Amino acid sequence: MPQNKILILFAHPLFEKSLVNQTLVSRIPKSNHITFHDLYEEYPEFDIDVKREQVLLEKHDIIIWHHPLYWYSCPPLLKQWIDMVLEYDWAYGKKGKALRNKFIFQAITTGGAKENYCETGRDRFTIPDLLEPFNQTAKVCNMSYLPPFVVHGTHKMDKNEALDYAKTYAELLLFLTKNEINPEEIKNNFYLNEWFLKIKSNG
Amino acid sequence: MDNGFFIQAIIYLTSAIVCVPIAKKLGLSSILGYLFAGIFIGPFVLGFIGNEGEDIMHFAEFGxxxxxxxxxxxxxxxxxxxxxxxxxxxxxxxxxxxxxxxxxxxxxxxxxxxxxxxxxxxxxxxxxxxxxxxxxxxxxxxxxxxxxxxxxxxxxxxxxxxxxxxxxxxxxxxxxxxxxxxxxxxxxxxxxxxxxxxxxxxxxxxxxxxxxxxxxxxxxxxxxxxxxxxxxxxxxxxxxxxxxxxxxxxxxxxxxxxxxxxxxxxxxxxxxxxxxxxxxxxxxxxxxIGVGASINFKLIIENPxxxxxxxxxxxxxxxxxxxxxxxxxxxxxxxxxxxxxxxxxxxxxxxxxxxxxxxxxxxxxxxxxxxxxxxxxxxxxxxxxxxxxxxxxxxxxGVKEKEDRKQDEIDEHNEVIIAGFGHFGSTIGRLLKANGVKATILDHDSDRVDLLRKMGFKVYYGDATRLELLKAAGAEDAKIFIAAIDNPEVNLSVVEILRKHFPHLNILTRARNRVDAYELIDHGVDKIYRETLYTAVHLGVDALTQLGHRKYSATRQGQRFIKYDEAAIRKLAAKRHDKMAYLATVKDEIEMQEQLLKSDMLINFSASDHAWDSEHLKKQISE
CATH class of the missing domain: 1.20.1530.20 (Na+/H+ antiporter like fold)
Structure with a gap:
């Protein structure tokens, strides 16, 4: 069975100060099938090389937008990336078939606890609710949008807890490269982490 | 010192101060001014000095x-x-x-x-x-x-x-x-x-x-x-x-x-x-002056x-x-x-x-x-x-200073004039051209002018400090003037002339360094581009990243540094007039560096910026 290739589009404007993300990134498995692409390091002046990004996308089957959740959205460079790279007649539009049937999901870190992200909570919306614009973007590009991998409570998180998340993230990545993905089954889950923990405990 | 010395000095200096500005005013070189000064005070016109013209020359040959x-x-x-x-x-x-x-x-x-x-x-x-x-x-x-x-x-x-x-x-x-x-x-x-x-x-x-x-x-x-x-x-x-x-x-x-x-x-x-x-x-x-004074008009008149x-x-x-x-x-x-x-x-x-x-x-x-x-x-x-x-x-x-009249009439006047088309000016010109902006170019290197004309640029050959040339190049109708001349003094005098005769022009000026920038600020120029600032900061940013800093953070530090430095230069430009008769000598330059370094230490760039930093949130939570 051919393996899935994963592209992690990582966007963090202050990576050097993020313990959780450093832990997550440091555990990403070294594999020919996983490409880690650090957007803020590649384009510190926001001069995104659209052609290069498109070629990169074409070479992969699963795309991950890996970023902290700032003001209920992504960091500015990732928005810029979306605006510039997902071109008409390439990503969407009549001739835009380049991303068709690729999988995409978000790997998100947030300071708030999961309890806050609900109708009665401080943040009033669930994370998937807040990520609707990304979901819709993926849909326009004919991609299959999967639930997000979410790390909650980063403000209070210690090294060990972060390490637990990092291990799960790493295992998830490896699993995705090696197994066929059944989107219908995955989409029934709220978070990708939950689904993965479930199938792990099942066997 | 006897009085003779003073009188002599007064004669020489006065003659120079009278004649040289007149020569300059007439558009002649200062050398002619000095030569005529010598002729006037020499033995054959006013006779202030006798035959010592040649002695002076021997002494002044040291120049x-x-x-x-x-x-x-x-x-x-x-x-x-x-x-x-x-x-x-x-x-x-x-x-x-x-x-x-x-x-x-x-x-x-x-x-x-x-x-x-x-x-x-x-x-x-x-x-x-x-x-x-x-x-x-x-x-x-x-x-x-x-x-x-x-x-x-x-x-x-x-x-x-x-x-x-x-x-x-x-x-x-x-x-x-x-x-x-x-x-x-x-x-x-x-x-x-x-x-x-x-x-x-x-x-x-x-x-x-x-x-x-x-x-x-x-x-x-x-x-x-x-x-x-x-x-x-x-x-x-x-x-x-x-x-x-x-x-x-x-x-x-x-x-x-x-x-x-x-x-x-x-x-x-x-x-x-x-x-x-x-x-x-x-x-x-x-x-x-010595040469002028030593011209023996008697001999000339005898056998002209x-x-x-x-x-x-x-x-x-x-x-x-x-x-x-x-x-x-x-x-x-x-x-x-x-x-x-x-x-x-x-x-x-x-x-x-x-x-x-x-x-x-x-x-x-x-x-x-x-x-x-x-x-x-x-x-x-x-x-x-x-x-x-x-x-x-x-x-x-030679290379014609103006193109043929016919051509001039057909050509619409360009909105942009670039004076000086060396390494600096040509980079600007290329960027503008790549964006479909036509610029009129002034340059005094005729070989370069030839080449540029062949490549289809509209180029005026000559000295950009001359009012007629500026007029011919269309300074009256242009919107933007880019002063990119290599020599800072010439650049400054071009800017002075422009501000006097074409006040409507939006002037963007190249400055070699901080000292030039001070001069330009004194002349009321707003848009000053220091060669030594942007490149140096860029290099510094790369050095930071080579040392392991994140590229984006280093880039933002660089951007902030440029803003800070541009504000600082205006502050210091005003300050340096507090001292009487400021001269751009070594000592002052060292002092300037000292001042800069001191004020650099007073600010901590990152302290003023909390973007994406969750430190304060974490603090709040733990309280």
Whole structure:
């Protein structure tokens, strides 16, 4: 069975100060099938090389937008990336078939606890609710949008807890490269982490 | 000091202060101003000074020495070595060619002895370093192809004076006793090969003492932070080298030039330049006044036809020889015209050779004096010849200053004018062109102008400080003027003219460094682009990333640093006027750096920025 290739589009404007993300990134498995692409390091002046990004996308089957959740959205460079790279007649539009049937999901870190992200909570919306614009973007590009991998409570998180998340993230990545993905089954889950923990405990 | 000194000083300075601004106002070079000042106060007009004109010249020739020292400073040994082909090739062709033609003509039409003719031919072949280099500098032509060629020829002449002075006594056999007294150096008693050896050793000594002795001493002096002590050292250096050279029979100017070349790479280059330049300026002015005062109008009036015709003919001979050389070296027509007119006069070395030969009785007294008058007149003629060339001759032969009228009418005036199209300006021009913006270009390097026109740029050739040129280029209708001239002084004067005559123009100005930027701020310029700021910050940002900083954070630090520095420069620009009479000298520059570093320490860039930083949130949670 051919393996899935994963592209992690990582966007963090202050990576050097993020313990959780450093832990997550440091555990990403070294594999020919996983490409880690650090957007803020590649384009510190926001001069995104659209052609290069498109070629990169074409070479992969699963795309991950890996970023902290700032003001209920992504960091500015990732928005810029979306605006510039997902071109008409390439990503969407009549001739835009380049991303068709690729999988995409978000790997998100947030300071708030999961309890806050609900109708009665401080943040009033669930994370998937807040990520609707990304979901819709993926849909326009004919991609299959999967639930997000979410790390909650980063403000209070210690090294060990972060390490637990990092291990799960790493295992998830490896699993995705090696197994066929059944989107219908995955989409029934709220978070990708939950689904993965479930199938792990099942066997 | 007796009163005589004061009166003399008052006469010289007043005449210069009256005449030079008038000359400038009339669009003439300052050299003409000084020359006329000399004529006016000389024995034949007002008679304030008598025959001491020549004495003054001997004294003021030291200005020429200083000028060569300064030129040496601009030229590091590597560049000098690269020029050797030009110096030898063009220099020898010019000297031998001119001397030969003048010799033949004089032998054919005048009944002088061959010795006399040789001396006169050689004396007249040498051009005036003082006039040519000063003119080049004033017109900003030093870095053009004709500027470099002129310099090469002049340098060769400087070197050639030495063998010429050595040969002249040999032409009269039997009277060597006298000659030795006249042209004596410490080593003239030795054999020729020993002399050569000593000369070579001296030059090597100058090189090594420059490296091993002068620079450490200067460093020591600089540490005392006494400006006047540094000036004194600089003067001592130039005088000592000149003296040493004279001892071994070399020209002081050549020695000073060598000393300059040796020091060109040292950290004191700019300080030395700054210290010597005012002396050079004053002495050269004095030198030109001396030339003016020494023109013997009585001799001219006695035999005007001979002097004028002879002067005209030898100038023409020199001109055509030079023009031929220029053709041989494939110079474009108007570079060649400038080159040929520029070097067509006889110069101060002519005086030296003539008076030397007069003392040897090779020349009759009257003839020598007539020749000296001719030399002085020819020096006077050069600025006029260049003016005539600029106004009437060059427009026909050279690169046209304006394009054909027809074309001008068809062309709409461009919204952007770029003055100066060197490395800096051309980058701007390319960026604009890539974005479909047409710019009118002003440049004074005619070779470049030719090339640019071929490539379809609209280019005006000439001096951007001239109002007519600015008007012709469409400054009245343009919106943006980009002042990108290499020379900061010229750039500044262009900006001044623009603000006065075209106040509507949006001026964007290049500044070489902080000091230039201060000047521009004083002139009320808003948009100043320091060459040294953006590139340096960019490099600093890359250095940070090489050290492991995240690229984006380093980039933001760089952006912030630029903003901070641009605000700081405006603050400091106002502040520096608190001090009386600010001079951009070393001491001040160090002080400036000190101030900058101090205020840098007061701010912590990252403290003022909390973007994406969750530190404060975490703190709140833990409380």
């Amino acid at each position: 020429v020495v200083m000028m060569l020292f300064l030129i040496g400073l601009e030229l590091d040994p590597y560049k000098f070595w690269k020029m050797r082909k030009f110096i030898l090739g063009m220099g020898s062709m010019q000297l031998l060619g001119s001397a030969f033609v003048i010799f033949i003509l004089c032998q054919l039409f005048l009944d002088w002895s061959w010795q006399t003719t040789v001396v006169i031919a050689l004396a007249l072949s040498l051009s005036s370093t003082a006039i040519v280099l000063q003119t080049l500098k004033e017109k900003g032509l030093s870095q053009t192809s004709m500027g470099r060629a002129s310099f090469a020829v002049l340098l060769f002449q400087d070197i050639a004076v030495i063998p010429i002075l050595a040969i002249i006594p040999l032409m009269i056999s039997g009277s060597n006793v006298e000659a030795e007294n006249l042209h004596s150096s410490l080593i003239s008693d030795f054999d020729a090969w020993i002399q050569t050896l000593i000369v070579a050793a001296t030059i090597i000594a100058v090189y090594f003492s420059g490296r091993l002795l002068v620079i450490p001493v200067l460093r020591m002096v600089a540490k005392t932070r006494l400006q006047e002590l540094f000036t004194a050292s600089a003067l001592l250096l130039v005088v000592a080298v000149s003296y040493l050279m004279q001892l071994v029979g070399l020209s002081p100017a050549l020695g000073a030039f060598l000393a300059g070349v040796v020091l060109a790479n040292s950290e004191f280059r700019h300080e030395l330049e700054g210290d010597i330049a005012p002396f050079k300026g004053l002495l050269l002015g004095l030198f030109f 036809i001979f002097i004028l015709v002879f002067g005209a003919i030898f100038t023409a001979v020199k001109f055509f020889v030079l023009f031929g050389i220029g053709k041989f070296y494939k110079k474009s027509n108007d570079q060649n015209l400038l080159f040929s007119f520029g070097l067509s006069q006889a110069g101060e070395f002519g005086f030296v050779i003539l008076s030397f030969s007069m003392q040897l009785n090779i020349l009759p007294n009257i003839l020598a004096n007539q020749m000296m008058a001719i030399i002085a007149l020819s020096m006077l003629s050069t600025p006029f010849l260049l003016l005539i060339n600029e106004k009437w001759i060059d427009p026909f032969f």
